[in-house]
């Protein structure tokens with residue numbers, strides 16, 4: 005997965021300055037991706053309202069010469085939002101502003117999601133030469149939209165907001181049929197080891213490196229998903245916990261304590277997996293390895309292919325993780 009283009013730059017000074025009313029505590033951050041801010045639009049934009057269930061997305065497409073039509077770009081935003089709504093049961097915020105900006109390039113290039121005084125804003129930079137195929141393969145829009153589903157938390161928990169976006173993006177696309185199980189597992193087998201602690205690691209809350217933030221957070225989510233499913237005998241999943249957080253009224257425009265939202269999720273699944281994992285991993289260099297998880301799930305990579313072991317103890321959980329899910333009534 006092309007997360008290597010992300011680097012962990014100092015984050016969010018701009019977003020905090022833009023949102024003093026909403027983000028009172030200087031240390032509170034949301035899920036903004038650490039990209040430099042986009043320049044102002046060069047030309048007038050086309051504005052459209054995209055409805056996803058009850059949610060209103062105000063879409064603004066910069067008036068530059070995209071190879072793709074406005075209809076195609078609008079359809080991509082709608083489709084991406086529906087993938088996110090399918091995972092969360094409904095689109096996770098009542099309204100958001102989506103800005104597509106153009107730049108020389110052939111694909112979807114970068115994105116950021118910020119809480120502002122005007123509401124939740126997602127900016128995505130799209131190549132002027134982007135093709136329909138590039139939109140079909142894109143993960144950036146879905147990653148940014150997933151950020152809307154989690155409240156703004158203290159900056160030391162950025163691993164959780166980025167980990168959720170990284171992990172849920174793959175699972176949500178698999179549920180929608182936009183990624184195959186092989187693609188999900190190849191991405192996870194390659195990416196998750198990058199989230200393991202290295203020498204000097206002080207735990208997820210105190211080690212804001214790129215690897216620990218994106219993949220350490222994603223590994224936390226994978227382990228939580230597997231453990232919730234195991235401890236609830238396959239009845240519940242991380243998805244149930246995350247839906248409960250949304251149903252409790254949390255989204256990017258709300259500020260929350262991490263322990264409070266994890267407890268809401270644990271109450272919904274009936275197993276205290278998230279709170280327990282958080283207590284274990286927040287200030288210690290854990291987990292120490294991921295190979296035992298792959299063995300238990302029965303998944304390995306060999307010569308660029310995925311090998312499955314259906315006799316592995318948690319093979320059922322592995323299959324359930326990437327299963328197609330029905331579309332919510334949008």
Ligand SMILES: [Zn+2]
Pocket residue numbers: 035036037147148151165166169
């Ligand atoms: Zn992100």
